[in-house]
Every structure is written in structure tokens, then in C-alpha cells.
Amino acid sequence: MNWLSELIRFLVENIFKLNIETRLGGSIHFFIYDVIKIFILLSVLIFMISYIQSFFPPERTRKILGRFSGLTANILAALLGTVTPFCSCSSIPLFIGFTNAGLPIGVTFSFLISSPLVDLASVILLASIFNWKIAISYVIVGLILAVIGGGIISKLKLEKYVEPFVYNNPIHNNEEEDLSVRERLNFSKEQVLDIIKKVWLYILIGVGIGAAIHNYIPESVISTILGKDKWYSVLVATFIGVPMYADIFGTLPIAEALVAKGVGLGTALSFMMGVTALSLPSMVMLSKVVKKKLLGIFIVIVTLGIIFIGYVFNILGYLLI
Numbered sequence: 001m002n003w004l005s006e007l008i009r010f011l012v013e014n015i016f017k018l019n020i021e022t023r024l025g026g027s028i029h030f031f032i033y034d035v036i037k038i039f040i041l042l043s044v045l046i047f048m049i050s051y052i053q054s055f056f057p058p059e060r061t062r063k064i065l066g067r068f069s070g071l072t073a074n075i076l077a078a079l080l081g082t083v084t085p086f087c088s089c090s091s092i093p094l095f096i097g098f099t100n101a102g103l104p105i106g107v108t109f110s111f112l113i114s115s116p117l118v119d120l121a122s123v124i125l126l127a128s129i130f131n132w133k134i135a136i137s138y139v140i141v142g143l144i145l146a147v148i149g150g151g152i153i154s155k156l157k158l159e160k161y162v163e164p165f166v167y168n169n170p171i172h173n174n175e176e177e178d179l180s181v182r183e184r185l186n187f188s189k190e191q192v193l194d195i196i197k198k199v200w201l202y203i204l205i206g207v208g209i210g211a212a213i214h215n216y217i218p219e220s221v222i223s224t225i226l227g228k229d230k231w232y233s234v235l236v237a238t239f240i241g242v243p244m245y246a247d248i249f250g251t252l253p254i255a256e257a258l259v260a261k262g263v264g265l266g267t268a269l270s271f272m273m274g275v276t277a278l279s280l281p282s283m284v285m286l287s288k289v290v291k292k293k294l295l296g297i298f299i300v301i302v303t304l305g306i307i308f309i310g311y312v313f314n315i316l317g318y319l320l321i
Contacts, residue, residue, distance in 0.1 A: 004040075008033045023215045030211040034253050038203055041128060042249060043192050045121035050191035052083055054184045061094075062101050065111075071151060073103075074110040078146035081114025082123075082139070096289055099166050105294075106154025110146045113302060117277045118142035122248045129256045130265075133320045138269065141312070145305040152301055153294075161294035202250030210253030214260055222261040233267040234310035238303060241274025248276045265320065266313030273306045 008029055012018050018025035061080055068076055094115075098108040118139050127135035179187065213222070226233045241251075255268040278299060287295050313320075 004037060005029075005033055008036070027211040027215040030214050030257075031207055034207045034210065034256075035204065037128070038125065038207070038249060038253070039196070039200075041125055042121060042199075042203075043196065045124055046192045046195050047188045049083065049120050050188040051184055054179055054187050062098055062103065065098065065103055065107055066101070069104070070154075071147070073107045074147045074150045074154070075143075077107045077110040077150065078114040078118075078143045081111045081146065082118050082120055082143070095286075096166050099162060104154055105159055105162060106150040106152075108150075109153045109298065110150030113149050113277060114143060114146035116248070116282075117146070117273060119248075122252070125249065125252055129252055130259070131320070134265065137313075137320060141309045142273075145302070145309065149298070149301045149305060153297065156297065158294045158297065161291040163289050163291065166289050199249050203253075206250030207253040210257035213254065213257035217261070219261050222258065222263060226258065226263045226267050228262065228264040228267075228314065233264060234270045234307055234314065237263075237267045237271035238274045238306050238310065241271040242278045242280070242303070248272065251275045264310075264314040265317035266310035266315070269313055270306050270310030273309070274303075277302055277306065 009020055011032070012020050012025055012029050016025070016028065018028060020026050020029045065073060065077055065080070095108050095112050098111065099105055123135050123139050126138055223229075226237060230236075251272040255272045258268040258271070259265055283295070283299065286298070290298075
């Protein structure tokens with residue numbers, strides 16, 4: 001979107017009378033450009049993806065998953081998670097519904113990992129910020145993490161660590177009505193408005209932090225903490241990200257600014273994945289439906305997976321950038 005960047009440059013230099021080579025001018029350019037770009041792409045992508053999603057309501061998704069078992073079910077659950085743009089918190093009710101309906105908990109955990117981590121809109125935004133090689137690689141490793149994580153939980157036979165009330169909720173087996181084209185378009189429009197309302201603040205905060213990192217925090221400071229030569233950078237980024245809560249769209253500008261400052265690609269992605277897959281609010285919600293042992297195993301599996309992915313991307317990142 002070079003045309004947008006040049007338009008914002010003209011605005012900053014001719015309306016605000018600021019040189020974008022200065023810290024203030026550069027920060028304002030970064031902020032306005034990224035906010036507009038993200039909102040434009042997000043609106044278009046959510047509309048398109050929601051139209052696709054209208055063919056996969058929760059009941060139909062549950063029925064599709066119920067036809068498969070074993071590794072195939074885990075793979076399908078992870079793939080279906082990519083077309084359901086739910087944050088980690090909003091995925092919890094679906095987890096309850098799927099588990100109550102009789103799906104193995106390992107399958108539902110594959111969905112629970114994939115849904116907030118790898119949705120199509122975030123992938124295209126990731127490609128717009130970095131490139132398609134990085135975006136596709138991110139999708140692949142995210143799906144692998146979801147499949148392996150769910151598979152391990154299946155093998156450990158942890159069903160008894162799900163709270164009993166989850167299995168006692170009434171199930172509504174009503175067939176989903178076929179929607180007309182107009183109804184699907186209205187649904188897509190409503191999804192755009194609903195998701196934008198939920199994430200706009202996180203986007204502004206994320207872009208603001210990214211602008212500050214990009215223009216105000218010296219590269220030497222970033223390198224000292226998260227530099228490519230620091231073996232612990234992935235660990236630090238992961239554990240900083242876990243207690244935070246933000247949508248993936250809010251963390252992308254931060255990852256962009258970190259990489260621009262010399263932080264390893266894997267370190268930036270580890271932070272992003274920690275925020276989206278293991279946010280503190282979603283873990284609190286999950287603790288209400290599973291017992292401590294299962295919650296702890298889930299957190300350990302996903303955290304170790306994110307750390308491993310981070311180190312792999314740091315080692316092979318030069319092939320992708």
C-alpha cells in the first residue's frame with residue numbers, strides 16, 4: 001500500500017508541517033498509516049471471511065468434526081479454527097459446546113489453539129506487514145502446534161479433568177437454516193462491525209506502542225533485551241506476552257516495529273503468539289471449565305510449542321525475510 005504511505009507522508013509534511021525523518025513526524029506517519037491500513041484490510045478481509053464462515057456455523061462445525069477421529073479430527077479441527085475468527089476468550093463457549101456434544105477434548109483443544117492463533121484475516125495482514133513466505137510459514141507452524149497440542153492431550157486421556165457441568169449442558173441439535181445471499185451479506189457486514197468494535201482499541205494501543213518502539217526507543221536498548229544474539233530473547237518475549245490481553249491485530253504493529261529494530265523474527269512472533277494463544281483472561285475463563293491439571297498441561301504444551309517455534313524462526317528467519 002505504497003500509495004497510502006505516500007498520501008500520509010504528504011499529509012504529515014504539508015498539513016502538520018513535520019518532517020517524517022524526525023521522531024515525532026516518523027511516529028505520526030507510522031501511527032496514521034498503520035491504523036488506516038489495518039482497518040481497511042481488516043474490514044475487507046473480515047467481510048470476505050465471514051461470508052465463508054456463514055457456511056460453517058457452530059452446529060455444522062461440530063457435525064463435521066464428529067465424523068472423524070484421531071489425528072484426522074485434530075487436523076480438521078485446526079483447519080476449521082482458521083475460518084472462525086474468534087479470540088481466545090470467545091472460543092471457550094465453543095469448547096464447552098463441542099465437548100458437551102461428545103467430541104474428544106483433544107480435538108476441541110486443537111480448535112481452541114488454532115482459532116485465535118491462525119485466522120485468515122491475520123495471515124493476510126501478516127503478509128502485508130512482512131511477506132507471504134513469513135505469513136504462510138506462520139500458518140503452517142500454528143496449525144502444527146494446534147494439531148500436536150490437541151494430539152498430546154488426546155493421548156493423555158484427560159477427560160476426567162473437565163469440570164462435570166460441561167457435560168451436563170443441554171445440546172441444541174436444530175439444523176442450521178440455509179441462508180440466502182442477502183442474509184449472508186448482512187451477516188458479513190454485522191461481523192465486520194462487531195469485530196471492529198471489539199478490537200479497535202487494541203489496534204490503536206498496539207500501533208501506538210509500535211510507533212513508540214519504532215521511533216523513540218533506541219535500537220541499542222531493544223538489542224540489549226531482545227537482540228538476535230541473545231539466547232534468552234524468545235523466552236523473554238513469550239513470558240512477556242502471556243499475561244497480556246490483546247487481539248492479534250493489535251500485536252502485529254508491535255511485531256513489525258520490533259523486527260525493524262533488529263529483533264529476531266522468531267522472538268517477535270513468539271510475543272505475538274503468547275499474547276493471542278495464552279492471554280491471562282482466556283486462561284482464567286478456561287480454568288472455570290477444566291481442572292488445574294488439564295489447564296497446566298495445556299499451558300505447558302502451548303508455551304513450549306511457542307518457544308520452540310520462536311527459536312526455529314530465529315534460526316531460519318533469514319530465509320524468509
